[in-house]
Every structure is written in structure tokens, then in C-alpha cells.
Amino acid sequence: MSDLSSDHRGLSLAAASRRPRLGRCHRAALAALLGLMPLAQCWAGAQTLSSTATDFGFESDSPYAPPQGFDVAGSVAVSASRARSGAQSVSFTRGASDVGVYLRKDFAASGSGRIKLSVYVPSAATANTYLSLFQDSYSADPDRVLELALQPDGQLRNRTPGGVAIAGAYALDAWNDVEILWDGIASDGRYTLLLNGKLVGRLPVAQSGKLPARFEVKYGANDLGGGTASIYVDNVAIRDAVGFDPVHWKITLPDGTERGTAWLADGNTNSAFYYKGDGSLVFRCPNIAGTTANSHYSRSELREMIGGADPDVQDRGFTANNWVLSTSSGSIKSLMGGIDGDLRATLKVDHVSTTGDAYKIGRLIIGQIHASENEPLRLYYRKLPGNGKGAIYFAHQIPGGSDTWYEMIGSRADNAGDPADGIALGEPFSYAVKARGRQLTVTVSRPGKPDVAKTITMDAGYNDDWMYFKAGVYNQNNSGSSSDYAQATFYSVTASHPEP
Numbered sequence: 001m002s003d004l005s006s007d008h009r010g011l012s013l014a015a016a017s018r019r020p021r022l023g024r025c026h027r028a029a030l031a032a033l034l035g036l037m038p039l040a041q042c043w044a045g046a047q048t049l050s051s052t053a054t055d056f057g058f059e060s061d062s063p064y065a066p067p068q069g070f071d072v073a074g075s076v077a078v079s080a081s082r083a084r085s086g087a088q089s090v091s092f093t094r095g096a097s098d099v100g101v102y103l104r105k106d107f108a109a110s111g112s113g114r115i116k117l118s119v120y121v122p123s124a125a126t127a128n129t130y131l132s133l134f135q136d137s138y139s140a141d142p143d144r145v146l147e148l149a150l151q152p153d154g155q156l157r158n159r160t161p162g163g164v165a166i167a168g169a170y171a172l173d174a175w176n177d178v179e180i181l182w183d184g185i186a187s188d189g190r191y192t193l194l195l196n197g198k199l200v201g202r203l204p205v206a207q208s209g210k211l212p213a214r215f216e217v218k219y220g221a222n223d224l225g226g227g228t229a230s231i232y233v234d235n236v237a238i239r240d241a242v243g244f245d246p247v248h249w250k251i252t253l254p255d256g257t258e259r260g261t262a263w264l265a266d267g268n269t270n271s272a273f274y275y276k277g278d279g280s281l282v283f284r285c286p287n288i289a290g291t292t293a294n295s296h297y298s299r300s301e302l303r304e305m306i307g308g309a310d311p312d313v314q315d316r317g318f319t320a321n322n323w324v325l326s327t328s329s330g331s332i333k334s335l336m337g338g339i340d341g342d343l344r345a346t347l348k349v350d351h352v353s354t355t356g357d358a359y360k361i362g363r364l365i366i367g368q369i370h371a372s373e374n375e376p377l378r379l380y381y382r383k384l385p386g387n388g389k390g391a392i393y394f395a396h397q398i399p400g401g402s403d404t405w406y407e408m409i410g411s412r413a414d415n416a417g418d419p420a421d422g423i424a425l426g427e428p429f430s431y432a433v434k435a436r437g438r439q440l441t442v443t444v445s446r447p448g449k450p451d452v453a454k455t456i457t458m459d460a461g462y463n464d465d466w467m468y469f470k471a472g473v474y475n476q477n478n479s480g481s482s483s484d485y486a487q488a489t490f491y492s493v494t495a496s497h498p499e500p
Contacts, residue, residue, distance in 0.1 A: 056236040059086045067103065074101030074219075082232055084118035084175045089234035092219035094127055102218040104138065107239045109213035111187075112277025115180040116237040117217070123172040124229035125152045127220035131178065133212040145212050146191055146205045148180070152228075156195070159206040167193065168200045168447075175234070179241075179492060183278040186211050192278070197344035197494050198430045201447040242279035243492040247309060249302040251472070256290030256298070261309040272300040273472075276489065283473035284487040285364075287353050287480050301472035303370075304495050306337030315468075316372075322466040323497055325458075327437040332464050338497025343367060343433040343469045345494075348426050350487040354385050356480025359414050361385065364486040365474035367433060369440075371465045374399045376458050377433060377440060380476070381423070381488075382412060389422025392431075392444050392452075399461035408444055408452050421449075428491065433469070436498075438462065469495045 061068050061078040067090050070076075075098060079091035094101050107113075121129055129150040135143040147159035150170055158167040170176045179194040189208035193200040215238055219231055246264035253259065254272050269275065272284050289298035307313035307320040315321045323338035333339055345367060352362040362383045369377040375397045383390030391410025395403040405412065410419025423429055423446070430445040438460065443453040471493045475486040 055238075055241075057086055058088045058090055058234065061088065063088065069105065071104040072102065074098045076101060076103050079230075079232065081230075082120060084120070084177075084234035086234075089118075089120070089232045091230045091232050092129075092217070093230045094220045094228050098220070100218070101220055102216055103233065104214065104216045105236075105238055106214050107212075109135070109211040110239060110277075111185055111211055112183040113212065113239040114182075114237075114241045114243075114279040115215055115239070116178070116235065116241045118175050118177050118234045119150060119170075119217075120175050120232040120234075121150055121152070121170070121172055122229045122231070123152075125172075125231060126228040127152065128157075129231050130216070130218040131180065132216045132218065133180070134214040134216065135210040135212065138214060138216060142207070143210070143214075144206050145185070145210045146180070146203075148178075148193065150176075156193075156200065158193075158203045160204045161206065161208070167203055168195065170195060177235075179243075181278040181280070181491060182212065183276060183280075192428070192491060194346055194492050197346060197492050198432070198445055199346045199428050199447060199491070202428070240279065242275060243281050243490055244302070244494065248305050248495075250305050250315075252292060252299050252301050252303060254285045254289035254298040254300055254475075256292050258303075261305055265309065278491075281472075281490040281493070282350075282487065283490065284485055285473045285475040286482070286485040287356060287475060287477045288482045288484075291478075297474060297476055297478050299472065299474040301470050301474050302493065304469040306468075306497070316466075318466050322468050324466055325435065325437055325463055326499070328464045333499075336466070339499035340437065341369075341433075341435050341467070341469060341495060341497045343369075343471065343495045344430070344492070345471055346428060346430040346491040347493075348428045348489050348491075349381050349383070349390065349423070350426060350489055352381075352383050352390070352425070352486050353475065353477040353480060353484045355484045356477050360477035360479055362390070363412075363476040364488070365476060366471065366488060367431060368470040368474070369433065369435065369467055370470055371399070371462060371467045374462075376435075376462050376467065377442070378403075379431060379433070379442065380412065383422075383425060384414075384416060387416070387418040387422070389419050389424045391416065391419050391422055394442055394454075396440070396456060396458060398459050399465070404456075406442075406454050406456065408442065408454055 064077050066072045075093035080088050083089045092101050132147045133145040137143045149157040154169050154172050155166050156168045157164050177196050181192040189205050190202045250260045274282050283300040285298050285300040305321050313320050318335040320337035324336050326340045365378050366381050367379040378395045380393050393407040393412045397403050410422045432443045434441045438458045440458050441455040443451050445451045473486050473488050
């Protein structure tokens with residue numbers, strides 16, 4: 001059972017794109033003095049983040065004018081016709097005589113980074129929308145690093161060294177949140193693509209051996225091609241974006257202490273929580289460490305804070321920091337920050353515990369719904385030492401009572417064999433948690449494989465109870481070696497609520 005006191009509401013990509021502002025390893029000395037991060041933590045792959053990210057929500061730009069901070073060509077202008085969040089986005093209109101309708105932004109070349117943006121393509125569009133990264137110039141040959149095309153038929157097309165290949169699908173007539181991540185791209189020749197928080201895959205670049213330094217959104221190719229309906233882009237974050245919205249989470253560390261939203265928003269890290277170069281979040285938790293009240297296990301875990309950093313909003317009780325099921329009474333729903341909820345994460349489990357009591361080895365919780373005193377959902381990953389792959393299962397706690405267990409991939413048994421369709425350490429996957437009234441659906445997704453989903457009806461005792469999401473590493477082994485640990489890398493974690 002998780003603690004009762006440890007602790008968002010995921011927002012639009014506009015908020016999620018706003019990243020912590022901080023320096024790199026020159027801040028490690030200050031962190032060490034404060035006891036937050038040993039100096040040795042400032043190694044490649046365990047980074048704080050620089051202040052070079054550039055975020056654009058277009059809310060302060062003048063309507064009908066070109067967006068500030070970009071080079072544009074053709075009919076590219078700030079528009080109030082539609083927006084992913086706020087009131088404005090950028091429209092791209094391709095008339096019969098338009099050639100080269102694009103938006104461009106240069107940034108410091110880097111082997112690691114992340115681009116975030118939201119894209120709306122109407123079903124009436126007849127031209128491709130291209131998202132591309134370049135090195136020294138905007139010339140396809142020799143400087144194109146990668147190219148992702150959103151085709152007007154709803155397909156995603158990736159350019160490879162040998163041509164093009166369909167990578168997946170996106171939704172027409174809807175906003176699509178796109179994240180392009182790269183880490184060591186010049187050497188491994190691949191990038192990671194997330195769509196609406198879900199892993200599309202690790203895709204090959206168009207040309208290897210190059211460092212991204214230029215970003216382009218282009219509507220249509222460099223030919224006339226006739227007129228077509230407008231597309232829209234919003235919430236652009238360039239290069240150093242991170243995989244969550246720090247303003248709407250707080251974190252519990254393995255020593256049992258908490259750090260608030262301000263600590264996260266300022267970009268702080270320590271040995272239990274840090275960023276990779278592509279903005280992914282690393283959570284690491286030893287077996288033997290501190291605990292929070294009412295828990296016997298340690299964690300490096302985020303707690304949702306719908307109300308953000310507002311000190312006047314309590315994190316316990318019927319407040320704007322928590323949410324309730326839509327089947328709750330109206331008087332209670334009016335007090336809350338959200339009604340029903342969705343939690344989405346893409347991650348890989350890097351390491352699990354390998355020592356200690358047999359029934360605890362290899363298990364960790366990677367996502368939760370926590371209520372006032374109980375847990376409607378605990379989502380587990382477990383890999384036993386003799387197995388090459390791990391299992392996914394979840395528990396639903398009856399309020400004040402026992403757990404009901406549901407296996408999704410493999411078995412949760414202490415002597416389980418290697419699951420044939422399990423998930424290996426280091427293998428990226430996505431999960432989605434959807435609560436609508438008492439209906440709870442958990443879905444696990446992997447590129448190239450069918451989704452695995454399970455829907456249950458939560459106990460009626462959760463009506464009129466306040467809740468919040470949690471995500472990270474909640475190590476479910478408090479035995480074994482003091483040097484043993486669990487670790488996971490989250491490429492992305494977002495929470496959202498249909499209401500209010």
C-alpha cells in the first residue's frame with residue numbers, strides 16, 4: 001500500500017511545454033551544498049537543463065501578423081480561428097500561387113534535445129505538413145537530419161536513408177501533440193517520436209552523423225500545387241523541452257521528504273530525480289531508504305497538483321488540487337480541480353531490485369490513482385531475476401479492505417516464468433489510465449503490437465472521495481542489499497481532466 005499523505009491535473013501541451021529554467025553542471029556545486037545532489041551526479045546522461053529552451057504559445061502576438069521569434073515565408077500568421085490552448089495559434093494557408101509556406105527557428109546545435117508542438121490538420125487539407133530538423137542549412141541535401149510528414153490521409157510518414165516509410169497515424173480535424181526526442185542522434189541515427197503522449201517508435205533519421213540546429217514546419221512542398229485548407233500549429237517548445245509540466249506536480253524523494261512545484265519548476269534535481277539530455281525524467285529509488293507516513297516502501301514519485309504552486313490551495317481534501325469521479329455528488333464536484341481523469345506516460349524501466357525477500361524482488365509501481373485513504377489503482381511492473389522480460393499488472397483496492405488483482409501482461413506470481421510477450425528492461429512502452437465515473441480502463445501500448453487493455457468497475461466507495469494521480473518509481477522492495485535499487489526513465493507523463 002502506498003502512503004496516505006504523499007501526493008495535478010495535466011494540462012494542455014502549452015503548459016506542459018514550459019520547462020524548468022536553470023543552468024547545467026555549474027549549479028551542481030550549490031545543489032551539493034544544499035544536500036540535494038552530490039557533485040558526482042553531474043555526469044553525461046544525468047543533467048540539469050540549460051535555459052536555452054524557447055517556448056511559444058502565441059498569446060501575446062498580434063493577430064494576423066507573422067509569429068514573433070520565427071522566420072516565415074508565405075501565408076503564415078497568428079490566428080484566433082482555433083487554438084490548442086489559450087486563444088491563438090499560427091495558421092498556415094497555402095493558396096494556388098503559394099510556394100514554400102513555412103515557419104523556421106534556429107537553435108544551438110545539440111546531440112540531445114526535444115521539440116514539442118501541437119498540430120491541427122483538417123480533413124479538407126490536400127498537402128503534406130512537414131516537421132523537419134536540419135544541421136547547417138535548410139537544404140535537404142546535405143543538411144536534413146529528419147523529416148516527419150503528416151499526410152492529408154491521416155498517415156505519419158518518416159523519411160529514412162533509403163526513402164520513406166509509414167510510421168503510424170494521427171487524427172484529422174483534431175489537435176495532435178507531437179514530441180520529437182533525440183539523444184546521441186549523430187551516432188545512433190534514430191529519434192523517438194511521441195504522439196499525444198503515446199510512443200510511436202524509435203525511428204531512423206533521414207541522414208545520420210548530423211546534429212540538429214534548425215527546426216522547420218512546412219505546409220506543402222516547394223511547388224505550386226493548388227490551394228488547400230489551412231493547418232494550425234500551437235504550443236511550440238524548441239530543444240530543451242522536458243517530458244512533463246513541473247508546475248502541476250510535486251515529488252516525494254526516497255528519504256521520505258517532499259519537494260514542491262516551485263522546486264521542480266526551478267529545474268532542481270538530485271540523485272533520485274534528474275533529466276536526460278532529451279528532457280526525459282529519470283526516477284531512481286534504493287530498496288533501503290526513508291518512507292512517508294503510512295508506507296513501508298521508498299519512492300521517487302510525482303504527485304499531481306492541479307492547483308499548481310498556489311500556496312493557498314491545500315493538497316489534501318476537497319480542494320482544487322484534487323479530483324473526483326463524475327458519479328460523485330454535485331456539491332462535492334463543485335469544489336474540485338477536476339472531474340474524472342486521464343494519466344498517460346511513456347517510459348522504460350531501466351533497473352529492478354534483484355536482492356531481498358522473494359515476494360518483493362523485481363517489483364515497482366509506475367503509476368497510481370490515490371484516494372483519501374485508499375488506492376483505486378496501483379500499476380505495477382515486475383521482472384524476476386531469472387527472466388528476460390517483465391510483467392504488467394494492477395491492483396484495485398476496496399476502500400478499507402483488500403486488493404483485487406488484474407494481470408495484463410505476464411504473471412505477478414513470485415515464481416512466474418519468463419512472459420512470452422513481456423516487456424524487457426530498457427524497452428520503451430506507454431500506458432494510459434482513463435477514469436470515467438466508476439469505469440476504469442488501463443491500456444498498455446507498444447509499437448508494432450496490439451494494445452493490451454483492461455476495464456473494471458471501481459468500488460462504489462470511491463464516489464464522493466477525492467483523488468490524485470501519481471507517477472514515477474515507487475520501489476516495492478524494502479529488503480535486500482543497501483545498494484540495490486529500482487530505476488525508470490519517463491519520456492513523458494501527462495495528466496488531464498475532462499472537466500471543469
